[in-house]
Structure formats: structure tokens, C-alpha cells
Amino acid sequence: MSWMLPALVLWPLLAATLGVLHQKHARHWGLVGALGTAVLGVAVMGLETSSWTLGGWALPLGIGWRLDQLAQWMLLIGAIVGLFVSVYAWLDHTLPRAFWWLWLGAWGAMNALFLSADVFNIYVTLELLGISAVALVAISNKAGATQAAMRYLLVSLLGSMLFLLGVALLYGEYASLDMVYLAQQMQSGPVMFLALAAMTVGLMAKTALFPLHAWLPLAHGRAHAAVSAILSALVIKASFYLLIRLWLEVFAPLDLSLAFWFWALLGSLAVLWGATQALVTPSLKQLVAWSTVAQVGYLAIGLALMIDAQAQFSWAWGLVGLILAHALAKSAMFLAVGNIQQRAGHDNLQQLGYVLRTERKTLFAFGLAGVSLAGLPISAGFLAKWWLLELSFDHQAWWLFGVLILGSLMTAGYVLRVLNLALTNQAQTQSLQAIPAGREWLVLILASLAIVSGLSAQSLWGG
Amino acid sequence: MAEAMGLILNGLSLLLIGLGLAFFMAGTLGVLRFSTPLNRLHAVTKADNLGLGLVVAGLILQAGSWALVFKYLIIWALVLLSAAAVSHLIGQRAYQQTRQTESGETP
Amino acid sequence: MLVFDGLLALLILGLAWRATSSRDLFESIVVFIALGLMIALAWVRLSAPDAALAEAAIGSGLAGALLLATWSRIEPQTDDRVRAFSWSWALVFSGLAVGLLLAFAQIPADGQGMMDEVQAHIPQAGVAHPVTAVLLNFRAWDTALELAVLAWAWFAQQALNRDHTPRYQALDGEVLQTFAKWLTPLVLLVGAYLLWRGATEPGGAFQAGAVLAAGLVIYSLAYQHPWRAGRLNDWVWRLSWVGGFWLFVMIGLVGLAMGVGFMGYPPAQAGGLILLIEICATLSIAFLLAAMFSGHRDTETLASKSNKES
Numbered sequence: 001m002s003w004m005l006p007a008l009v010l011w012p013l014l015a016a017t018l019g020v021l022h023q024k025h026a027r028h029w030g031l032v033g034a035l036g037t038a039v040l041g042v043a044v045m046g047l048e049t050s051s052w053t054l055g056g057w058a059l060p061l062g063i064g065w066r067l068d069q070l071a072q073w074m075l076l077i078g079a080i081v082g083l084f085v086s087v088y089a090w091l092d093h094t095l096p097r098a099f100w101w102l103w104l105g106a107w108g109a110m111n112a113l114f115l116s117a118d119v120f121n122i123y124v125t126l127e128l129l130g131i132s133a134v135a136l137v138a139i140s141n142k143a144g145a146t147q148a149a150m151r152y153l154l155v156s157l158l159g160s161m162l163f164l165l166g167v168a169l170l171y172g173e174y175a176s177l178d179m180v181y182l183a184q185q186m187q188s189g190p191v192m193f194l195a196l197a198a199m200t201v202g203l204m205a206k207t208a209l210f211p212l213h214a215w216l217p218l219a220h221g222r223a224h225a226a227v228s229a230i231l232s233a234l235v236i237k238a239s240f241y242l243l244i245r246l247w248l249e250v251f252a253p254l255d256l257s258l259a260f261w262f263w264a265l266l267g268s269l270a271v272l273w274g275a276t277q278a279l280v281t282p283s284l285k286q287l288v289a290w291s292t293v294a295q296v297g298y299l300a301i302g303l304a305l306m307i308d309a310q311a312q313f314s315w316a317w318g319l320v321g322l323i324l325a326h327a328l329a330k331s332a333m334f335l336a337v338g339n340i341q342q343r344a345g346h347d348n349l350q351q352l353g354y355v356l357r358t359e360r361k362t363l364f365a366f367g368l369a370g371v372s373l374a375g376l377p378i379s380a381g382f383l384a385k386w387w388l389l390e391l392s393f394d395h396q397a398w399w400l401f402g403v404l405i406l407g408s409l410m411t412a413g414y415v416l417r418v419l420n421l422a423l424t425n426q427a428q429t430q431s432l433q434a435i436p437a438g439r440e441w442l443v444l445i446l447a448s449l450a451i452v453s454g455l456s457a458q459s460l461w462g463g
Numbered sequence: 464m465a466e467a468m469g470l471i472l473n474g475l476s477l478l479l480i481g482l483g484l485a486f487f488m489a490g491t492l493g494v495l496r497f498s499t500p501l502n503r504l505h506a507v508t509k510a511d512n513l514g515l516g517l518v519v520a521g522l523i524l525q526a527g528s529w530a531l532v533f534k535y536l537i538i539w540a541l542v543l544l545s546a547a548a549v550s551h552l553i554g555q556r557a558y559q560q561t562r563q564t565e566s567g568e569t570p
Numbered sequence: 571m572l573v574f575d576g577l578l579a580l581l582i583l584g585l586a587w588r589a590t591s592s593r594d595l596f597e598s599i600v601v602f603i604a605l606g607l608m609i610a611l612a613w614v615r616l617s618a619p620d621a622a623l624a625e626a627a628i629g630s631g632l633a634g635a636l637l638l639a640t641w642s643r644i645e646p647q648t649d650d651r652v653r654a655f656s657w658s659w660a661l662v663f664s665g666l667a668v669g670l671l672l673a674f675a676q677i678p679a680d681g682q683g684m685m686d687e688v689q690a691h692i693p694q695a696g697v698a699h700p701v702t703a704v705l706l707n708f709r710a711w712d713t714a715l716e717l718a719v720l721a722w723a724w725f726a727q728q729a730l731n732r733d734h735t736p737r738y739q740a741l742d743g744e745v746l747q748t749f750a751k752w753l754t755p756l757v758l759l760v761g762a763y764l765l766w767r768g769a770t771e772p773g774g775a776f777q778a779g780a781v782l783a784a785g786l787v788i789y790s791l792a793y794q795h796p797w798r799a800g801r802l803n804d805w806v807w808r809l810s811w812v813g814g815f816w817l818f819v820m821i822g823l824v825g826l827a828m829g830v831g832f833m834g835y836p837p838a839q840a841g842g843l844i845l846l847i848e849i850c851a852t853l854s855i856a857f858l859l860a861a862m863f864s865g866h867r868d869t870e871t872l873a874s875k876s877n878k879e880s
Contacts, residue, residue: 003823006832010819013718017816020725021808054711055825055834061687061708063833098729105722112715124715128722135726165670172677175684191673198666541756548749555742 001052004040005065008075008111012037016104023097027090030100034086037107041079045072051117051180060176064117073320074114074241081233081331082107084446088335089226091436094342096139103230106132110238119167119250120177122242126163126206130156133235136227137219145222148215155205155215159239162202169195179250186253196251203246206239209300210270213293217277220289225338228285232292233331237323240299244319247307256307260395263304268403270297275410279417284340284347287414288333291373294407295326298388301400305391318387325380328450329372335443336366343432349421355432356422361440363422365447370415372450375408380454476524483517486510500557508550515542575615582608599637606630619772620701623764627780632859635787639736639863696840697769705774706844710822710833717815717851724811724858728866735865738794750792757785765852769841775814775848779855786860796864807857807866814854818847 015033019026044067051066053059089095089103109128116122134156138149171177173192174185186192201212208216216236220228247259274294278287302319339362341347344355356363368379375385385408392400493506519539526532585605592598606629613622688700688708695703705713761782768774789797821843822833830836835843 001826001832003826006819006823006826010823014816016725017812020812021805052831054832055707055822056831057691057708057834060684061691063709063711096729098725101725102722102729105718105725121709121712121715124712124719127719128715131719131723131726135729138726139729169673169677171683172673175682189676190669191676194669194673197669544749544752548745551743551745552741556739559742 001065002047004044004047005052005067005115008037008040008044008115009108011040012104012108012111016101016108019097019101019104026097026100030097030104031086031090033100033104034082034107037104037111038079038083038086041075041082041111044075047072059178059181063121064178064180065115066117066180067115069317070241070244070320071114073324074237075111077237077324077327078107078110078114078234080449081229081327084442085226085229085233085331085335088229088338088439088442091439091442092224092226092338092342095224095226098139099136099224099226102132102136102139103226106136106230106235110234113238114241117179118177119170119179119182123160123164123167126160126239129235129238130160130206133231136230137223140223140227142222144218148218148222152215152219155212159202159205162198162205163242166195166199166202169198179245183250183252186251188254192251192254196246196254199246200243203239203243204266207236207243207296207299208293209296210266210273210293213270213274213296216293217281217286217289220292220334221283221286225285225334225341228289229331229334229338232289232334233327236292236296237327240296240323243303247303260304260308263300263307264397264400267297267300267302267304268400270294270300271403271407272297272410275407275414278414279410282349284349284352284418285334285337287349287418288330288337291333291411291414292330294411295330295373298322298385298404298407299326301392301404302384302388305388305395305397305400308395318384318391321380321387322384324453325372325384325450328446328453329369329379329381332365332369332443332447332450333373335439335446336362336369339435339439339443340366342435345430345433349418351430353421353424356418358432359440361444363419365440365443367415367419368444368447369450370411370419372447372454374411374415376412378454379451381450383454472524476521479517479521479524483514483519483521486514486517490514499561501554501561504550504554504557508546512543512546515539571615578608578612578615582612595641599634599641602637603630603634606634620774620777623772623777624780627777627784628859631784632780632787632863635784635863642737694837694840696835696837696842696844699768699770699772699774701772702768702774702844706847707835707840710818713851714815714818714822714833717818717854720855720858721811721815724862727862735796736863738791741792741794746788746792750788753788754785757781757788761785761852761856765848768848769845775851776855778848779852780859782852782856783859783863786856787863790860790864796866797860807861810853810857811861812854814847814851817850821847 012033015029015036019029019033022029047067049066049068049072051064051068053062053064055062086103089099106129109125109132113122113125113129116125130153134149134153137152138146167177169191170182173189173195174182176182176185205212205215216231220231223231247256271294274290274292274297278290278294281287281290299319299322302322306319337347340352340355340359343359344352372379372381375381385404388404389401392398392404487510490507490510493510494503497503497506516539519535523532523535526535582605585601585608589598589601589605592601606625610622610626610630613619613625685700688704691708692698692700692703695707697703697706761778764773764781765775765778766773768778786797819833821835825834825836826832828836
């Protein structure tokens with residue numbers, strides 16, 4: 001095993017620990033940790049895919065780690081988004097220093113989760129991830145942050161409990177916790193359907209998939225911009241990654257003929273409901289948060305199409321493309337909102353016209369990210385959504401076709417809602433706060449990545 | 464002879480444990496029936512300490528080794544110690560509160 | 571025994587209902603503590619003394635103490651809202667309960683899990699007790715991460731509120747102080763015993779750490795401030811919170827370098843290394859749990875307090 005794999009988990013945790021020990025310089029330790037973790041996350045793309053057991057104990061006794069292409073891509077997405085968010089946070093002096101050790105704890109936990117092939121070990125990483133993510137929401141000093149974090153905590157704990165219940169049922173039935181082994185042994189039966197149901201509901205809650213999404217706009221509305229970017233771009237993707245693993249690998253041998261309808265319906269409802277809310281909400285940050293609810297719906301639709309395709313697991317690249325596109329676009333959007341919000345001192349859409357007009361780079365970044373979210377050509381989002389359209393065409397799921405098109409139009413609608421404001425002739429009503437110029441460039445580069453990765457990522461699904 | 468001894472020991476041990484349980488019951492009843500904290504405390508500490516002592520004495524008669532006897536005695540002593548300390552605390556709080564309400568202060 | 575088990579199960583359900591439905595927060599907490607003790611009893615009946623010890627010490631004891639400490643800091647409150655019975659939730663959870671019952675009937679009753687596998691590898695594990703072998707050797711990575719979870723829980727708590735000492739009540743007399751003094755050697759003895767025993771019998775770092783933490787909690791209740799030994803630097807305290815985790819993974823990395831795999835030990839040294847890790851883990855757990863209860867008065871907090879006062 002390459003030393004890089006343990007380092008992916010231990011490096012961020014070490015930097016976080018040093019930050020706790022040496023609190024005056026937590027910020028600097030945090031940046032060091034983030035840079036190192038990002039480099040490692042990119043470097044892992046060059047490693048050979050393989051699997052290992054920890055401590056030298058053969059399966060089923062030990063804990064399995066595996067690095068396959070899916071894990072590599074998830075680590076890479078974490079590295080790119082994590083790098084940008086970290087530099088942004090470093091330039092944001094309103095963040096308390098606890099942000100650093102909590103964020104690096106969450107990052108280390110996510111990396112441990114992506115590497116693990118052991119369902120109980122994954123539960124432990126979910127605990128570490130959950131506790132850090134909840135605290136990240138709670139460190140905001142906005143009114144209501146504590147209540148929102150409390151709600152997130154309860155949802156997160158309930159989700160973990162249900163996941164653990166599924167783990168116990170799997171262990172009781174097959175006396176193993178390794179995902180590969182479980183997939184080989186998997187046989188249809190009521191117990192396995194119960195395990196699948198429990199784990200799915202638990203992970204749906206953590207992913208904020210409709211109808212278990214209510215915690216997300218609440219938490220986002222009150223969290224720091226950097227925290228929102230982490231939550232929307234990465235943390236909810238970690239639980240969605242587990243849904244991919246469970247449905248397309250571990251439980252794939254079960255008869256999942258109704259699964260297409262389950263995921264496609266929930267996904268469609270999420271797309272339409274999230275977008276509708278984004279079209280009417282009065283606050284900019286809530287708009288972006290509701291957009292996440294909608295975009296998670298696309299992920300669910302992608303999962304539905306993959307399950308129905310009975311496609312091989314290696315086909316899941318379209319899903320990776322969706323995750324990548326959303327992670328880049330949504331983190332860019334939240335960071336852009338953070339710039340605007342901090343400049344104006346609020347995020348009340350109706351009064352943002354003047355600020356939006358003066359913040360050209362940030363506004364442009366918001367627009368670019370919106371292009372990718374709506375799935376306009378050449379962006380990463382376009383490729384991902386094209387893949388969805390193609391698959392639903394193959395399946396002759398015409399109604400799904402309609403939902404996808406409508407969802408994209410609505411996305412364009414709520415993005416334009418923001419862009420339009422910049423065209424109104426609103427006069428300056430309040431004094432503006434200064435923000436570091438670097439943050440504007442940072443957001444612009446991240447948003448450009450959301451477009452450019454569409455050009456380079458075509459190889460992902462061979463077309 | 465040995466059998467008879469065993470029978471007597473068993474009987475005695477059963478008797479002691481039964482008595483101990485009766486004290487526990489009485490103590491619990493006291494907690495449920497009495498109205499003020501101090502009264503309840505009075506009932507439960509007396510009855511439980513004695514009850515546990517009787518149960519321990521009964522178990523000692525059944526114990527096969529001195530090590531076990533010693534452990535039972537330690538358990539009893541530790542429970543007595545913590546019960547004494549804790550009931551002192553509860554009593555103190557209850558006393559403070561009654562005094563406060565009697566003198567009309569807001570607690 | 572069936573009658574006893576049935577009564578125990580009913581009692582657990584009843585206490586759980588009471589803890590969640592009570593309108594008085596204090597009552598809920600007290601019932602929750604009792605619930606933990608009953609669950610510990612249930613673990614004993616299920617022949618899982620390790621889980622019983624952990625549940626009694628952490629689930630009931632320290633969790634209860636943490637809840638009470640929190641309760642002491644918030645305004646006394648009763649919940650007067652009229653509660654609507656939620657049919658949808660009732661449906662979800664009764665569905666889950668029925669499903670679990672069915673699953674319970676389906677899963678092989680004589681399932682040994684990985685017991686055979688574990689027993690077969692005990693000779694190479696360095697410890698004789700299967701639970702300790704799993705926790706500290708076969709699945710060491712899980713345990714290391716659990717230590718990280720505990721540490722990060724405390725970091726999170728610190729991030730949210732720097733001053734979280736419980737609101738102590740004034741004490742008359744010195745009964746509690748004397749009690750704490752008498753208890754200290756016993757607590758140390760029991761903690762060390764549980765730790766040592768973990769190699770061959772139920773026990774180990776988490777239980778021992780919880781017992782030590784309970785001793786520290788009693789100390790801070792008696793003297794109304796967190797326990798601090800002499801003039802130890804803040805650094806020592808902070809290191810004590812993370813020392814268990816980092817020693818664990820450092821040894822795990824040495825394993826990687828020596829070719830036995832990440833989080834592995836050379837079999838000949840396994841016993842000694844596990845004992846070393848358990849000692850450090852015990853101290854970390856004890857100080858983390860105690861800090862969660864009584865807060866940690868570092869020089870910074872003290873400085874900011876005296877600033878405010880002046």
C-alpha cells in the first residue's frame with residue numbers, strides 16, 4: 001500500500017490537531033493541511049487501482065481498503081473543491097479558527113470513507129464526518145444557526161443509526177462487512193430488502209434527497225459561505241457515493257425492478273420542488289441552497305437510470321460526471337454568494353442590485369456556474385445532463401425526458417433571477433464592506449473550471 | 464451431617480435474602496408514599512442499606528471462597544459510602560430549598 | 571429467567587417512552603439514566619459484559635452527567651406545547667419494528683458471526699480476549715477512528731462555546747470533598763484493573779477511561795472546578811486529548827513501514843504495543859470525557875475572563 005493512502009486521512013487530521021494544539025496559528029496549520037491533502041488527492045489519480053486489508057489480516061477478519069476509479073474520482077473532486085474552499089476560507093477573516101480543525105476533520109473523514117470497503121468502518125467515518133459537518137454549521141454566529149445545526153445533527157444521527165441497522169443485518173446474514181464479499185454472497189430475501197431500505201433512507205436523509213431535504217436550506221441559510229460550499233459540494237456527495245456503492249454494487253444482485261420508479265420519481269420531485277422554491281425564495285443564499293435540493297434530484301435520476309440499465313458498475317461514470325459538475329458549479333456559486341453577502345452585509349435578493357453590478361468578477365463567476373448547473377453546452381453540467389437525456393432516451397422514459405428539460409429551464413430561470421438584478425438600475429443604498437480581491441479571482445477560476453472540465457472530462461464516459 | 468449443614472445454610476441464606484428484599488420493598492414504598500424529600504430519603508436510605516446488607520449476608524453464606532466473601536463485603540461498603548455521600552447532598556439541597564420557601568425567598 | 575427478561579424488556583420500553591414523552595426536561599434526563607442502567611442489564615443477560623460495562627459507564631453514567639451539566643446551564647423549562655400524535659412517524663417506526671421482528675426471525679439463530687475466524691487468529695493477536703483482539707488488532711482502524719470521533723466531538727464543543735463549566739450549587743460542609751478524596755485511589759485502582767483485565771477478559775480502554783473520567787467528574791463537582799494537576803502547561807492537556815489517537819496511528823504507520831500493513835503490528839510485539847496504546851487511549855478518553863463535562867480552563871479563557879471582570 002502506498003503511504004499516500006493513509007496520508008490522505010492522517011495529513012488533514014494532523015494539521016487539524018496541530019491547529020488545536022497551537023490555536024493562535026490554526027489558520028496557517030489549516031492552509032498547510034489543506035494544500036497537502038489537495039496534492040495527495042490529485043496524486044492518488046496516478047496510483048494503480050487495487051485493494052488491501054489493514055493490519056495484514058486477511059478478509060473477512062480485517063478491514064478492507066480499496067482504491068478503484070470511482071474512489072479515485074471522489075478523492076480528486078474532494079481535492080479540487082477542498083483546495084479552492086480552503087484558500088477562500090484563508091482569505092475570509094470572519095471565519096472562526098475552529099473552522100479549520102472541523103473542516104480538516106471532515107475532509108479526513110471523507111477521504112477515509114472513500115478508501116474504505118468495509119461497511120462498519122464506513123459507519124465510523126460517517127460519525128466523524130457528521131460531527132464535524134454539524135459543528136461547521138453551528139459555528140456561525142447568525143441567529144438560528146444553533147437550531148439549524150441541531151436539526152442537522154438529529155437528521156445526521158438518525159441517518160447514521162439507520163445505516164448501522166443495515167450494517168448489523170448484513171453482518172447477521174453473511175458474517176462479513178466487506179462490500180466486495182457481500183456483493184458476491186448477496187441473495188434475495190426480505191432481510192436484505194430491509195437492510196437496503198434502512199441504509200437507503202438513512203443515506204437519503206444525509207444527502208438531503210426529497211422528501212428528506214428540509215434540513216438543508218435551513219442549515220445553508222445560516223452557515224458561512226465556505227461551510228455551505230463544503231456541505232453542498234462535498235459532504236452530501238459522500239453519502240450519495242455510498243448510495244451508488246450500495247445500489248450498483250453490494251445489493252445489485254437483488255431484484256430491483258421497482259427501483260427505477262423509486263429513484264426516478266423522487267429525483268423528479270426533487271428537481272421540480274427544489275427549482276420552484278429557488279424561483280420564489282427571497283434570499284440569495286437560500287436560492288442556491290434550494291438549487292442543491294434540485295440538483296440532488298438529478299443525481300437520483302442518474303442512479304435510477306443506471307439501476308434500470310442493469311449496466312455494469314464501470315458504467316457509473318456518468319454519475320461521477322454529474323457529481324463533478326455539481327461539486328464545481330455549486331461550490332463556485334456558494335463562494336460567489338459569500339463574496340456578495342459579505343460585501344453587502346446581507347443576502348436579501350431585492351436589495352442586491354447595486355452590489356451585483358459592482359462585483360463584476362463575482363457576478364460573472366455566478367453566471368458561469370449557473371451555465372453549468374443549467375446544463376448549457378460545453379460546460380461540465382452539459383455533458384452530465386446530456387448523458388442523462390441519452391440514457392432516458394434509451395429507456396424510452398419520455399416523461400423523464402420532460403422533467404430533465406423542464407428542470408434545466410427552471411435552473412436557467414433562477415440563475416437569471418439573480419443576473420437580472422444586476423441589470424436593474426438600483427441605486428446604492430448602503431455602504432459596502434471591502435473583501436480581498438483574491439477571493440473574487442478564486443471564485444472566477446473555480447467557476448471557469450466548472451465549464452472547462454466539460455471539455456476535458458469527455459473521456460469520462462467515452463464520448 | 465454435611466448435607467444437613469448445607470440445608471441449614473441454604474435456608475438461612477434464603478431467609479436473609481428474603482428479608483433484604485422485604486426491606487428494599489419497604490424502602491421503595493416509602494419513596495412512593497412519603498411526601499417530602501427528607502422523609503423519602505429517610506425511608507430509602509435506612510431500608511436500602513439494611514436491605515443490601517441482608518442480601519450480601521445471605522450471599523456470603525453461599526459463597527464458595529473467601530475471595531468472593533471479600534468482594535461482597537467491598538460492594539456493600541462501597542454502596543454504603545456512596546449512599547451516605549449522595550443522600551447527604553440530596554438532604555442538603557432539600558433543606559436549603561425548604562428554608563428558602565419558608566423564609567419566602569425566591570429560590 | 572424468561573419472566574425476568576420479559577419484565578426487563580417492558581421496563582426498557584416504558585423508560586424509553588417516559589424519557590421521550592416527559593414534559594419536564596429534568597425528569598427526562600433522570601429517566602434516561604435509569605434507562606441506560608436497564609440496557610446495561612440487558613447486555614448482561616445477552617452475555618455481552620463488554621457492552622454492559624460500556625453502556626453503564628458511558629451510555630448511562632457520563633452521558634447522564636453531560637446531560638445534567640447542560641441542564642444546569644439552561645433555564646429550567648417544561649414543554650407545554652400540545653403534542654399532536656404523528657401518524658406518519660408512527661407508521662414509519664412501526665413498519666421498521668415489524669420489519670426488524672421479521673428479520674430477526676429470518677437471521678440464523680446460531681449465527682456465530684466471525685467468531686471462528688477471530689478464535690483462529692487469537693494466538694497471533696497479542697491478547698487473549700476476543701473483543702480486545704478485534705478492537706485493538708484485527709479492526710484497529712475502527713477503534714483509532716472512534717478515538718478521533720471522541721476528540722473531534724470535544725473540539726466541536728470547544729468551538730461552539732469556550733466556557734461550559736456546569737452551574738454548580740453551593741455546598742455546605744465537606745462531605746463531597748471527603749468522598750472524592752476517598753474515592754480517588756479506588757477509581758485509579760478500578761481503572762487500571764479494567765485496563766489490565768482487558769487483555770484476557772471483558773474490559774479495556776473505553777471502560778477504564780470512562781471510570782477515570784467519572785472520578786474526574788466527581789472531583790470537579792466536589793471542588794467546583796476542573797481537575798488540574800499542579801502547574802501543567804495547557805499543552806500537556808491538549809496533548810492528552812489527542813495522544814491516544816496519534817500514538818495509535820503512529821504505531822500503525824510503523825507497521826506499514828515494517829511491512830505488516832497500515833494499522834498492523836509485528837506479532838511478537840503485538841501484546842506490548844497494544845498495552846501501550848490502551849494506556850494512552852485510556853488517558854485520552856478519560857480527559858476528553860472529563861473535559862466535556864467540566865470544561866477546560868485554559869490560560870486563554872482565564873485571561874479573557876479576567877479581562878471582562880477588570
